[in-house]
Amino acid sequence: MSNMYSLLNYIAATSKEITESFSSNQLLSNPPYSSSITSPNDNVTLQSDETGLHGRSDEEKRVIGITTISVVTRLALEFRTAGQEEVTKLMISKLFAALTDFGADSRGCDPTLRVLAAQTRFARELDQRPDLYDVYLVELLAVFGDKGVAIQNVATSDRHVKTEEMIEQLASSLLPIEALITHPDYSPHLAASQELTGLFRNMWFLCVLFHFTSGEEKGAMTWLMPTLAKIATKMPTLVLENAHHAASEIEYSTVIRHEYAHSVIFLFMMQDVESVRSAAGLPSSLVLYFTNGSLNRQSYLIVCMESMVDKVMRGCMGEMNSQAAEQALPAHLSEELRKLLVASTHRISHARDVAAKCLFNLITSFPSLMCNPPLVYAIGFH
Structure with a gap:
């Protein structure tokens, strides 16, 4: 269990946002993720995390962090006993923090694609933990909305900035939503809460605003309308x-x-x-x-x-x-x-x-x- 928290702290150590907000000593003395079960090796592990990153470039730290996320994503689903749900929920939260921390400032698309792949794989494998379907779906939809708002803010603050790549990344965020919502044993359209209905409505507002529903996608974006069609058939009414x-x-x-x-x-x-x-x-x-x-x-x-x-x-x-x-x-x-x-x-x-x-x-x-x-x-x- 403590090893999982150590991995989460390793992810945090590679995050640009956290390394700018905390000094190395602060991160070691007050790690963002800690277990109620401690061992003599915990501090050694945290120090090893920091030492292992010493001398690495920012790009290398991002890749290390994303690779670690991929590993922890697979391991998180194995925690099923009482009290261990916290680990999986932390992992869900960390996946989205990573998408912001690594994807937003990445010089290339590869890190963002790796995080997206981890999110989508996690969604596909969540049938092992159907009790977490709603938790993950709410997170996915909330982040989709936040990213859509951020793109609008960027576009209005600077009329000359190009947002095409950001919009494509937003469209790609639909893939883990589709992977989750199409599980045969998941029926989010039945007895949906007002919160979930509102999040779906926000998602479709943004899809219309950014012309995802126009059906004019070509080349690498031809998957978009089939993905939206699958989501539409399993979601609640929007009012x-x-x-x-x-x-x-x-x-x-x-x-x-x-x-x-x-x-x-x-x-x-x-x-x-x-x-x-x-x-x-x-x-x-x-x-x-x-x-x-x-x-x-x-x-x-x-x-x-x-x-x-x-x-x-x-x-x-x-x-x-x-x-x-x-x-x-x-x-x-x-x-x-x-x-x-x-x-x-x-x-x-x-x-x-x-x-x-x-x-x-x-x-x-x-x-x-x-x-x-x-x-x-x-x-x-x-």
């Missing part, structure tokens, strides 16, 4: 019914600078997210935007949202027709129809109208869906 201040949260979003029209970005976000979901046979989430009382009171916004529903459904019909021609309609489409049927009886009129419209479009376009027994039973019940 909760019981969110009493949804309209103000959208209008005054903290991840979008004030000079942008937040409501316009929200509408584009709604279109992009729901186009991806409906193309995957998941159109029922469209209704959920109209169950929130705060948004329903914004008459100008509701009119635009209804237009977005029409546009999304046209795209959905086109995609479903292509799939029907190949006899490859999604198996879960029947369940989506049942959800729309239930939503057509919602207490809020806007939600009822949207649900009825979507249900009518699907059933009239694909009459064979009426042959599904569960849907027939649901119709009879309602």
Whole structure:
């Protein structure tokens, strides 16, 4: 156990931020990570960490630190007994600190890619510790938002600075999110908290702002839209019914600078997210935007949202027709129809109208869906 804390301190010793904030003596006398279990070798280990870095260049220290992160990432998942969860949670936190400390000031892209690879591998292997899914997802989404805000700040502080590389690195931060969210036993879209919903909404705000959803990526960025599509199918609705201040949260979003029209970005976000979901046979989430009382009171916004529903459904019909021609309609489409049927009886009129419209479009376009027994039973019940 003490060796793990020693490795964490080794990472801290290679961090530019910490070596600027602490002298060598301060770091040795008050290490940032310490175990409640001490041994006579602990101080020797810390001194060895510092001695091992002596004479190394900043670039070498960064590479050493990132390599150490890769090792500790693998080891952290092995701690399962009571009290040892702290190590894994510290490792999650350290991964993100490393992305800032090493990636932000790196002269080349290799260190950042190594940290990204460690984050993504950790996300893939976290199925060994499903109890940490939510912890890691919140960290990933929070850091994505922080980086998006930082890019906007850099761009506005100096209009001549080039942010293309920073934006590409932000896009790459979606890879560990995808790796985590696509675990078969993880369903973050079910019973999501308001915090998680807000973080996902912030993520999509930034994806729209930086044109990640435009579908115009070429070359090395062609992976972007498929990645976003996978994320979209496993995330919660972006507006909760019981969110009493949804309209103000959208209008005054903290991840979008004030000079942008937040409501316009929200509408584009709604279109992009729901186009991806409906193309995957998941159109029922469209209704959920109209169950929130705060948004329903914004008459100008509701009119635009209804237009977005029409546009999304046209795209959905086109995609479903292509799939029907190949006899490859999604198996879960029947369940989506049942959800729309239930939503057509919602207490809020806007939600009822949207649900009825979507249900009518699907059933009239694909009459064979009426042959599904569960849907027939649901119709009879309602």
